[in-house]
Amino acid sequence: xxxxxxxxxxxxxxxxxxxxxxxxxxxxxxxxxxxxxxxxxxxxxxxxxxxxxxxxxxxxxxxxxxxxxxxxxxxxxxxxxxxxxxxxxxxxxxxxxxxxxxxxxxxxxxxxxxxxxxxxxxxxxxxxxxxxxxxxxxxxxxxxxxxxxxxxxxxxxxxxxxxxxxxxxxxxxxxxxxxxxxxxxxxxxxxxxxxxxxxxxxxxxxxxxxxxxxxxxxxxxxxxxxxxxxxxxxxxxxxxxxxxxxxxxxxxxxxxxxxxxxxxxxxxxxxxxxxxxxxxxxxxxxxxxxxxxxxxxxxxxxxxxxxxxxxxxxxxxxxxxxxxxxxxxxxxxxxxxxxxxxxxxxxxxxxxxxxxxxxxxxxxxxxxxxxxxxxxxxxxxxx
Amino acid sequence: xxxxxxxxxxxxxxxxxxxxxxxxxxxxxxxxxxxxxxxxxxxxxxxxxxxxxxxxxxxxxxxxxxxxxxxxxxxxxxxxxxxxxxxxxxxxxxxxxxxxxxxxxxxxxxxxxxxxxxxxxxxxxxxxxxxxxxxxxxxxxxxxxxxxxxxxxxxxxxxxxxxxxxxxxxxxxxxxxxxxxxxxxxxxxxxxxxxxxxxxxxxxxxxxxxxxxxxxxxxxxxxxxxxxxxxxxxxxxxxxxxxxxxxxxxxxxxxxxxxxxxxxxxxxxxxxxxxxxxxxxxxxxxxxxxxxxxxxxxxxxxxxxxxxxxxxxxxxxxxxxxxxxxxxxxxxxxxxxxxxx
Numbered sequence: 071x072x073x074x075x076x077x078x079x080x081x082x083x084x085x086x087x088x089x090x091x092x093x094x095x096x097x098x099x100x101x102x103x104x105x106x107x108x109x110x111x112x113x114x115x116x117x118x119x120x121x122x123x124x125x126x127x128x129x130x131x132x133x134x135x136x137x138x139x140x141x142x143x144x145x146x147x148x149x150x151x152x153x154x155x156x157x158x159x160x161x162x163x164x165x166x167x168x169x170x171x172x173x174x175x176x177x178x179x180x181x182x183x184x185x186x187x188x189x190x191x192x193x194x195x196x197x198x199x200x201x202x203x204x205x206x207x208x209x210x211x212x213x214x215x216x217x218x219x220x221x222x223x224x225x226x227x228x229x230x231x232x233x234x235x236x237x238x239x240x241x242x243x244x245x246x247x248x249x250x251x252x253x254x255x256x257x258x259x260x261x262x263x264x265x266x267x268x269x270x271x272x273x274x275x276x277x278x279x280x281x282x283x284x285x286x287x288x289x290x291x292x293x294x295x296x297x298x299x300x301x302x303x304x305x306x307x308x309x310x311x312x313x314x315x316x317x318x319x320x321x322x323x324x325x326x327x328x329x330x331x332x333x334x335x336x337x338x339x340x341x342x343x344x345x346x347x348x349x350x351x352x353x354x355x356x357x358x359x360x361x362x363x364x365x366x367x368x369x370x371x372x373x374x375x376x377x378x379x380x381x382x383x384x385x386x387x388x389x390x391x392x393x394x395x396x397x398x399x400x401x402x403x404x405x406x407x408x409x410x411x412x413x414x415x416x417x418x419x420x421x422x423x424x425x426x427x428x429x430x431x432x433x434x435x436x437x438x439x440x441x442x443x444x445x446x447x448x449x450x451x452x453x
Numbered sequence: 454x455x456x457x458x459x460x461x462x463x464x465x466x467x468x469x470x471x472x473x474x475x476x477x478x479x480x481x482x483x484x485x486x487x488x489x490x491x492x493x494x495x496x497x498x499x500x501x502x503x504x505x506x507x508x509x510x511x512x513x514x515x516x517x518x519x520x521x522x523x524x525x526x527x528x529x530x531x532x533x534x535x536x537x538x539x540x541x542x543x544x545x546x547x548x549x550x551x552x553x554x555x556x557x558x559x560x561x562x563x564x565x566x567x568x569x570x571x572x573x574x575x576x577x578x579x580x581x582x583x584x585x586x587x588x589x590x591x592x593x594x595x596x597x598x599x600x601x602x603x604x605x606x607x608x609x610x611x612x613x614x615x616x617x618x619x620x621x622x623x624x625x626x627x628x629x630x631x632x633x634x635x636x637x638x639x640x641x642x643x644x645x646x647x648x649x650x651x652x653x654x655x656x657x658x659x660x661x662x663x664x665x666x667x668x669x670x671x672x673x674x675x676x677x678x679x680x681x682x683x684x685x686x687x688x689x690x691x692x693x694x695x696x697x698x699x700x701x702x703x704x705x706x707x708x709x710x711x712x713x714x715x716x717x718x719x720x721x722x723x724x725x726x727x728x729x730x731x732x733x734x735x736x737x738x739x740x741x742x743x744x745x746x747x748x749x750x751x752x753x754x755x756x757x758x759x760x761x762x763x764x765x766x767x768x769x770x771x772x773x774x775x776x777x778x779x780x781x782x783x784x785x786x787x788x789x790x791x792x793x794x
Contacts, residue, residue: 105698106714330700338697339717349693351527353683354487354713354726356676363707369698370488370714382698 074187082197083130099197120205124153172287201313218302222264234260312336415439459570460499460507470662481578487713502586506535552611553635582657599646656681
């Protein structure tokens with residue numbers, strides 16, 4: 071096996087329970103985003119664009135769609151003879167089946183995979199954030215600083231800092247301590263869940279942590295604090311640019327709307343940093359004579375006869391005559407019936423909204439509705 | 454699964470009426486319908502009919518065709534067994550012949566000999582259709598035919614089905630029989646074979662002039678035709694590009710148009726086909742046009758009945774008006790400024 075400088079380990083096993091029905095049958099990284107992508111496309115494309123060609127994807131919760139989507143990685147140019155993408159599910163050993171009980175345990179149980187490539191560095195990523203980042207610059211930074219661990223951080227508004235994992239640093243950006251969702255934050259540098267470890271240091275730490283029965287096997291709670299106690303060199307890497315955790319219905323909706331904002335720094339049209347995905351084979355979108363389309367992002371295979379405003383339509387969506395969608399995210403293959411009205415909502419994959427049904431938030435502009443099968447049944451009955 | 458037919462696409466055709474659009478590319482690679490190339494329709498039909506071995510015979514500028522087909526991956530033809538084969542003509546002085554040029558085939562006779570399929574479909578590369586070859590084969594066998602030619606409303610479509618062995622015989626014995634191509638053979642009233650016609654009733658058009666190219670593109674705007682051509686069970690495959698979805702800004706006004714991915718539409722578009730990654734500036738009006746990929750239309754332009762080839766740049770304020778009978782053609786990669794007229 072040819073030695074790799076850096077192997078990426080992408081944590082994609084989470085359920086994302088705050089996305090409710092959207093993640094009932096699929097893992098959070100497989101949730102559709104941005105009219106054509108799935109959330110995981112952003113991290114996978116970042117790897118490819120950063121020159122990292124060896125990626126382990128750790129799956130556990132509802133992996134069918136995700137496994138099928140990743141395939142052999144050709145969509146991201148990760149179908150390689152040496153390296154490429156490898157899906158790493160939990161597995162059984164002679165005595166027991168070991169589930170991934172925490173972020174660190176997922177890596178711990180795949181030490182063999184990483185050892186095959188004997189890398190200098192391991193990049194740990196989570197598959198549920200939307201951002202574009204050149205990891206190779208972070209590796210350069212890690213080398214320059216001579217760090218054992220580098221954690222990517224982003225400045226968040228002070229009043230929101232208590233929602234994040236906050237890194238307290240000295241003037242050299244060396245991390246002194248870490249607080250998960252602090253009530254009274256002393257800093258506003260939030261961890262982005264992106265770590266670069268020197269492999270020898272991480273390997274040792276994982277084995278040591280593995281022997282500790284009280285550990286929760288979590289990078290934030292166990293591995294990083296242990297490294298800080300041991301006076302390892304842990305540095306913060308300040309990132310500037312668009313980064314969003316899309317863990318809730320509201321934030322997922324917001325991130326989709328950010329794509330329509332011309333001032334947003336998340337640009338999908340930048341050919342030097344393409345976001346790759348599996349391209350559905352569908353004909354171009356058809357916009358009919360009666361249609362009205364403004365301020366929207368529309369994918370192939372859509373058939374639009376109604377009105378679309380400030381919305382994101384995924385592949386194969388049908389908007390029938392006199393229907394209107396406004397500030398909505400309509401996922402693949404959904405059908406909006408004639409005369410229906412949808413506002414500030416997410417319509418999941420394949421859902422059919424019947425004729426003349428009105429769905430919009432009643433609790434004011436703050437609410438975002440996730441349209442569900444049950445909701446549609448109830449409303450149809452009420453009529 | 455029908456592994457019994459060999460696909461043969463004759464891509465040697467050069468049609469003078471399409472000269473403006475085929476100076477830099479072979480006809481098979483002419484962009485069509487927003488995201489396709491002409492060859493996609495027959496090639497996808499073959500794949501959807503279970504054909505796993507396809508030989509493409511190009512001549513002239515076939516770089517763009519090779520770039521488009523690559524390893525055949527997008528048609529699922531990058532196979533260990535069978536797959537997509539590329540057989541360029543070894544020299545260009547082969548006289549022009551109709552579809553199924555035996556001389557072009559003869560240079561690559563090994564392909565026909567080594568193949569294991571019993572039958573072969575020989576097709577042209579410039580017909581827009583979505584056809585099931587299995588059905589033709591069933592009829593062919595049922596009626597005890599030697600050669601079946603596909604016709605549409607009685608007019609031959611230059612698509613033929615015959616036994617592979619018979620095709621090899623015809624290629625080898627072309628100097629004895631005097632038939633230089635399949636077309637010649639079928640033109641002969643005394644042909645010593647049982648010839649059958651198969652009437653293909655669905656939507657189909659042979660693209661043989663600027664006029665038919667232009668009209669057929671715009672005919673896709675009729676949902677009836679659109680649905681005939683783009684069937685869910687028989688998709689038309691093409692080379693995929695990683696373009697983002699198309700962005701419509703608040704200034705956009707789009708009516709009765711087909712738009713591919715990766716476009717940014719800031720202006721007014723009506724009755725038009727807009728291909729991949731086209732930009733249309735603010736205040737511009739595009740009506741009854743066919744705009745090919747990556748063309749860039751500036752602000753406050755007026756384009757009516759225009760075919761813009763790939764990579765064309767239209768500077769701000771340019772007005773171009775063709776007519777339905779004579780659309781203006783702007784050649785690939787050119788720049789059109791206000792003073793250029």
